[in-house]
Amino acid sequence: xxxxxxxxxxxxxxxxxxxxxxxxKGAQVDQENLVELFRQMGGYDVVLREDRTAIQMQRDxxxxxxxxxxxxxxxxxxxxxxxYVNEAQVKCVDDNSVRTSWIESQFFGDNCPYxxxxxxxxxxxxxxx
Numbered sequence: 001x002x003x004x005x006x007x008x009x010x011x012x013x014x015x016x017x018x019x020x021x022x023x024x025k026g027a028q029v030d031q032e033n034l035v036e037l038f039r040q041m042g043g044y045d046v047v048l049r050e051d052r053t054a055i056q057m058q059r060d061x062x063x064x065x066x067x068x069x070x071x072x073x074x075x076x077x078x079x080x081x082x083x084y085v086n087e088a089q090v091k092c093v094d095d096n097s098v099r100t101s102w103i104e105s106q107f108f109g110d111n112c113p114y115x116x117x118x119x120x121x122x123x124x125x126x127x128x129x
Contacts, residue, residue: 002071008043009072012064014057015050016079016093027078030125034076045070054096061098065106069114074121077103081126090126100124 013034017027031048038044049060061075080091089097105111107120 005071006043007045007070008041009045009074010064010070011038011044011046011074011076012060013046013048014052014060014075014077014079015048016052016091018051019080019091019093020095024078024080030078038074044074051093053094054092054098057090057092057098058102061103061106065112065115067114070118072119072121073107073112073115074123075103075107076123076125078125081124088124088126090124 011034013031015027015031017024017031031050035046035048038046047060047064049056052060064073064075077090082089082091082097084097088100090100090103091097104122107115107122109116112120
């Protein structure tokens with residue numbers, strides 16, 4: 001893969017930290033470390049979203065997958081998680097969830113037109129219940 005352009009890649013970091021029942025301890029430090037990592041590597045446009053509802057998260061992911069033409073794309077989601085019918089889900093701050101299969105589908109084919117045949121890396125830091 002070509003990785004020599006000035007703007008190498010795009011990074012979407014979604015960090016859900018504050019929930020009605022609790023707060024994810026250490027989540028802020030993880031977020032800061034990730035932002036610093038991509039800053040040090042250079043050439044990455046980092047988009048940071050915090051404490052998202054399910055609708056906001058879906059909108060963030062859809063907009064990100066449709067709007068970038070870069071060499072590589074990272075999506076990093078940190079949150080609580082759950083499992084429903086053998087499928088992992090990301091918990092959102094409104095106590096609704098987004099299925100990981102839906103997230104991944106947004107980076108396939110026509111859902112991610114500018115990134116066809118380019119690497120897309122999705123990292124989840126979630127438990128599954």
